[in-house]
Amino acid sequence: MNLITKHDTSARRIAAVGMYDGVHLGHRFLIDYLGVEARSRGLVPAVVTFSRHPLTLVRPLQAPALLNTLEERVTMIGEAGARDVILLSFNDSLRHMSAEEFLRELKGKFGIEALVLGFNNRFGHDRMESMDQYRAVGEKVGVEVIPAPEYRGEASPVSSSIIRRYLSEGRPEDATRALGRPYALRGRVINGKRLGRTLGFPTANLSMPDYQALIPKTGVYAAYVTTPDGVRRKAVVNVGYRPTVDSPEASADYRHAGTSASGTGSALSIEAHILDFVGYIYDEEIKVEFMKYIRPERRFADTTKLSAQVKDDIATARKGLS
Secondary structure, three states, X not given: OEEEOOOOOOOOEEEEEOOOOOOOHHHHHHHHHHHHHHHHHOOEEEEEEEOOOOHHHHOHHHOOOEOOOHHHHHHHHHHHOOOEEEEEOOOHHHHOOOHHHHHHHHHHHHOEEEEEEOOOOOOOOOOOOOHHHHHHHHHHHOOEEEEOOOOOOOOOOOOHHHHHHHHHOOOHHHHHHHHOOXXXXXXXXXXXOOHHHXXXXXXXXXXXXXXXXXXXXXXXXXXXXXXXXXXXXEEEEEEEOOOOEOOOOOXXXXXXXXXXXXXXXXXXXXXXXXXXXXXXXXXXXXXXXXXXXXXXXXXXXOHHHHHHHHHHXXXXXXXXXX
């Protein structure tokens, strides 16, 4: 896969355009279709995407949390079958382009001769409504506009916004089906207050991502954690804000990270108790995959009751991940 960030007309290309947040099953279906059309025309399949979500510029307060990092997104687009990924900076100039101007840009700067357009995809500030309009503009510019069929496979309908809703409602299984893989967050393990270790359930506190990442609904999850040695291990993960035991030492289920969730303005911790694992992983990166929602976070009268609940959570996670 080639990442293209500046003018490049070294190949004759066919492209699809979009944010591709999450690179879910619908996105992969479209990239598959792009590949079919590319082979039939002798063109290179390319995906045109953006370095940031357009809404961060157009309507910042409505910009969604993201399902993956830019690096992850580019990598997954390539793995899905795009030979070239053309990364554009979404700025005021691009924002105010008409559909015709945008197509001219794609053709003149990136050698794009055809464009596969998803059934509900639109571009250009003039926001044309029909495929016939886009085709007419394409003919004028010299870019063939090809309509793509709607994805009707597993977990359909699928969209990034639907997946965000699943995760915000504590439905990671539904998100997994729509993504084609578990939803995951990556972060560095940081020090916490070590309440979990005191209770006999040491936890790895995940630093919050640097980007505007979507944090799933608060509560306790059965999860997998990939440790720095590359091993995928069963875990119980708590995502929480509030103290859950009535003592000044304990400020969250298991332990409190004291980090901030981007945009929340409140302290949030993501803590993983990795089952049957002993090792020093502070300052190392781990990946947390959210598999099943076990229960909401809640306050306990003392650490004895919290400890008993943690044991139940572990048993539930073992059963759910078996």
